[in-house]
Amino acid sequence: MTKTVRRSEQGKGARTRERIIDAAVLLLDADGEAGLTFRTLAMRLETGHGAIQWHFSTKGDLIAAAADVVVGRALTGAAPGAGAGAREAIRAVALAVYDVIGAHPWVGDQLARPPWAGAMLKIFERLGRQVVALGVPAEARFTATSALLIHIVGAGRQEAINSHSLQARTDRQDFLDDLAAHWGQLDAGEYAFTRTMADQLRGHDDRAEFLAGVDLVLAGIEHLEHAAAGHVPRPSTHARR
Amino acid sequence: MTKTVRRSEQGKGARTRERIIDAAVLLLDADGEAGLTFRTLAMRLETGHGAIQWHFSTKGDLIAAAADVVVGRALTGAAPGAGAGAREAIRAVALAVYDVIGAHPWVGDQLARPPWAGAMLKIFERLGRQVVALGVPAEARFTATSALLIHIVGAGRQEAINSHSLQARTDRQDFLDDLAAHWGQLDAGEYAFTRTMADQLRGHDDRAEFLAGVDLVLAGIEHLEHAAAGHVPRPSTHARR
DNA sequence: ACCTGAACACCGTTCAAGT
């Protein structure tokens, strides 16, 4: 994983590494992971693709490094306001992650990938501290923090997908209208519920919806505070794998 | 999207389509999306790769179709018990989706992808009906159902990742031990919270943890029931995009 | 309607060779 850091962080090497990452981010933003190619990247940087591969031996390594940089910047930008409460701090982190995925959709895929390291761990840490500050008891902190992380990244990815599908569309509202129209025409028997959500979908505000979801999870965490002292809900009626 | 269905659902064509999907699922299960290739698939089916591409003009189409089939079966298996309550029904759907992603990790990626259609819509519908049965007021149903869906798919994907990293390991506990050891050795200043979670990580049960997360979201939904009548939380202090 | 197989335009990765 960190095998790709083969030289000291000083000197020309570090600058080259940075330049590669910056160029990679541009390509990724423009055309997603398919748009990032060692060859096109080499052309942009006026060098051979072997040079890039010396710094990042694998395409996956390069994307992971790019995501770490981009998320790192976003989190730094979302420094907790001095006197802000834990809930506000969580919302700030959530919005920062949501926005960075919206701006760089490939980051969402990367965050959801293999080793919980780098960027993902940073977000986990930031959220966890606020979960502690919220007064969540020790036994419930892992579940609470995980739930927040999953929701933030999951909702962010969903939004990234929407805005990506949207990219080709003239107007955002056209997109929602079309999708809502489709929902409204679903089979009344098979999709009875989804049909009723068509209007809700048409009028919905991504960002407000996202915050409402975060608040829902926060509400659940607060409720868990009270329930945790009691029982751990783990129905034994479900088959084990 | 449905452009690939170019022939009637009867006759030899349909059977060929099924055979292709079944073979594709095997390849996907074995080596993920990279393991699925028109050429290897053609070899397995003793035909030319052009034949496959006539049924599925794109690799993405094939994967999407495979995911729809696999998820469809899983949902059918998780039919709501006759007298079961809404919460139990939601847990049953959640576990079905969780398990199907665990058994077929590539399904998790597919569910999170572009158009909310096919499998994703089916899950949304199933959850939404139970959200209604739960007594959630109309204005909160979209948010509540989305939150459930995001959490289930997000947690499922995370689990799929764990079990995939695990695949190469001899023992599941070894994997958790190593990861926990890594967390325990993180920088005390930078990762103060994460370090304290090392023990929790070591002893954690994926499935129980997942259900706890679902219960957390359910708790949030119930809390929203009471709050929804009041205000819609949308702090104006946050910058708009 | 359904299948074949050649051809095209790419890929990521490896690696001997240079400086």
Added chain:
DNA sequence: ACCTGAACACCGTTCAAGT
């Protein structure tokens, strides 16, 4: 330590041609 560029072993997709 860092870079070059050829070579390898693949890809997905297109498409004229068959049955």
